[in-house]
Structure formats: structure tokens, C-alpha cells
Amino acid sequence: MTADRQKNDSKAENLDDGVVDLPVISGEFVDVSLSEESSEEDTKISPKNKDEIGFQKTEAQNSNIGNHRYNAHYIFLPCIFLLVALLGGMRIGVKNSEFIFLRPALICLVFAAVLLVLFFRANLIRLDGWFNEKFSTQKNIANGAVIFTLFAAASQIFNALIPEQGLPFWIIAFCFFWTLWNNLFAEFDTKRLLKSLGGLFSLAFVAKYLILANLVSNGQGNWITRIWENPTGEAFTYFLNIPQFASATGYIQFFALGFYLIGLFLVNPDTEFANGGG
Numbered sequence: 001m002t003a004d005r006q007k008n009d010s011k012a013e014n015l016d017d018g019v020v021d022l023p024v025i026s027g028e029f030v031d032v033s034l035s036e037e038s039s040e041e042d043t044k045i046s047p048k049n050k051d052e053i054g055f056q057k058t059e060a061q062n063s064n065i066g067n068h069r070y071n072a073h074y075i076f077l078p079c080i081f082l083l084v085a086l087l088g089g090m091r092i093g094v095k096n097s098e099f100i101f102l103r104p105a106l107i108c109l110v111f112a113a114v115l116l117v118l119f120f121r122a123n124l125i126r127l128d129g130w131f132n133e134k135f136s137t138q139k140n141i142a143n144g145a146v147i148f149t150l151f152a153a154a155s156q157i158f159n160a161l162i163p164e165q166g167l168p169f170w171i172i173a174f175c176f177f178w179t180l181w182n183n184l185f186a187e188f189d190t191k192r193l194l195k196s197l198g199g200l201f202s203l204a205f206v207a208k209y210l211i212l213a214n215l216v217s218n219g220q221g222n223w224i225t226r227i228w229e230n231p232t233g234e235a236f237t238y239f240l241n242i243p244q245f246a247s248a249t250g251y252i253q254f255f256a257l258g259f260y261l262i263g264l265f266l267v268n269p270d271t272e273f274a275n276g277g278g
Contacts, residue, residue: 073268074142080263081149087256088156092246100245104159107173112154114180115197116147119267122188129270143271150267157260160253161204166241168212172204194264201257209250212242 091100119125130143158176163169179200188196 069268072266073271074146077263077266078146078149080259080266081146081153084153084256084260084263085149085156087252087259088153088160090249090252092248092252094244094246097246097248102159102164104155105162107177108155108158108162111158111176111180112151114184115154116151118180118183118188118193119150121184122190122193123269124190124193124264124267126269129268129272135271139271150263153260153263157201157257160256161201161208163208163212164243168208168240168242172207176200176204190269194261197264198261201261205253205257209253212240213245213247213250215240215242 089101089103091102092098093100116125120127125147130147131140135143162172162176183193183196
């Protein structure tokens with residue numbers, strides 16, 4: 001027991017000697033919590049920076065929307081109206097199924113001009129939003145080109161819906177004239193005008209391609225055979241003097257009318273877009 005106690009005392013003396021030999025380090029206490037708070041404050045975004053970032057995002061979104069509207073107005077919309085102008089004058093022959101392109105009658109140009117006046121009166125197109133001195137010359141010319149395609153499409157729509165000749169030509173042309181003339185003195189908003197035109201054009205389409213087209217004969221065979229097989233159709237063909245076209249003509253004009261109404265729906269009242277606003 002005495003030997004073990006001596007050994008333990010010697011170890012304790014050695015440990016005490018080691019502790020005494022350790023170097024002394026001097027320093028100051030650092031408040032860790034304050035440093036963490038300062039680092040958090042450094043990483044936070046100030047309200048001013050948040051407002052600037054939000055403004056930049058909003059400006060970028062508005063710019064993208066303006067670019068889409070710009071492309072739709074100056075590229076997509078004229079293509080629709082030019083397609084309508086092409087389809088509106090197209091007819092399919094009965095015998096050889098040949099393509100026939102008919103020019104619009106003079107009365108169709110008059111109706112198209114009156115229709116443009118209605119567009120301006122109903123604010124479907126604002127004159128100062130399309131032609132303005134603060135716009136560049138290039139933009140005014142581009143807007144004039146879009147108006148010209150709209151006028152051409154309107155002329156060909158009347159050409160498609162009015163019978164080509166005979167008594168039905170004068171009857172339906174007079175109905176169009178009477179309706180457009182009365183609309184010039186009526187109070188219209190944009191939505192009401194589009195609904196009125198949709199109903200008017202649909203009624204004219206039904207009258208020409210579903211009623212009058214079924215009254216006339218198909219024009220196949222000699223006249224004796226046609227009179228024997230369809231005397232009523234031959235009588236209407238003779239008295240009404242309606243030209244005969246293949247039934248595919250009605251399908252073409254149906255799509256032409258649909259594209260025209262879609263184009264009217266896509267027309268912008270003004271052209272002050274983010275891309276090229278002046």
C-alpha cells in the first residue's frame with residue numbers, strides 16, 4: 001500500500017508539473033450572437049432593393065407581353081386577313097373541279113369602306129391609336145398596311161356572301177346596304193358590333209350556300225335530262241340566273257368567314273405596344 005501511494009503521489013506531482021509548464025494564452029471574449037446578427041443583417045435585402053427587383057421583373061413581363069402583341073398585330077393578323085382575301089374570291093367549278101378566282105364587285109368595295117367606318121365608330125379601331133404624329137413614319141405605314149389587309153378581307157367576305165349575279169345578287173346586296181346604312185346611325189360598342197356582324201354574315205352564308213345552292217340544279221348532263229330529273233331546280237336556275245359551283249365552294253367560304261371573324265376579334269383598338277410604341 002505504501003508503494004502504491006508513493007507511485008500515485010509521483011504521478012500527481014508530474015501532472016502538477018505539466019500544468020505549471022503550460023503556456024498562458026491571453027485574449028478577449030467575443031460576443032458570438034452579435035456577430036451572427038450582423039451577418040444576418042448583411043445577407044438581408046433592403047426594401048429598396050426588393051422594390052427595384054420587383055420593378056425589373058414587372059418591366060420584363062410587360063415587355064414580353066408587348067412583344068407578343070406586337071408580333072400578333074403586325075405578322076399574324078395581316079396573314080389572317082390576306083388568307084381571307086384569297087379564300088373569299090375562290091370558287092370550285094362543277095365539271096372539272098377547277099379553281100376559279102372571282103374579283104369582287106364594286107358594291108363589295110363600297111360595303112367594305114362602310115364597314116371600316118363602323119369599326120371606327122364602335123371603337124374597334126381608334127384612329128388616334130393607329131395613326132398618330134408621335135408614332136414613327138415606319139409604324140404609321142405599317143398600321144396603314146394592316147388597315148389595307150382588313151379592307152381587302154372585308155371586300156372579299158362580301159364577295160363570298162353575295163351571289164355572283166342575277167336577282168339574288170340585288171336582293172342580298174340591298175339587304176346588306178340597308179343594314180349597314182342603319183348601323184351608321186346606331187349606337188354601337190365593340191362587343192355589340194361584333195355580335196351584329198356575326199349574325200348578319202351567318203344569315204347571308206345560310207341564304208347563299210344552304211338555300212340558294214340547293215334550289216338550282218347540279219348542271220350535270222344535257223338540259224333534257226336535267227329538266228326530267230329536276231324540273232324545279234332547272235326553273236330556279238333559269239329565272240334566278242344563279243351560277244353553279246361545286247359544293248366544296250361552301251366549305252371554303254365557311255372557313256374564310258370563320259377566319260375573318262377571328263381576325264376581327266384579335267384586332268387591337270390601339271397600337272401603343274411595349275415594342276415599338278413610338
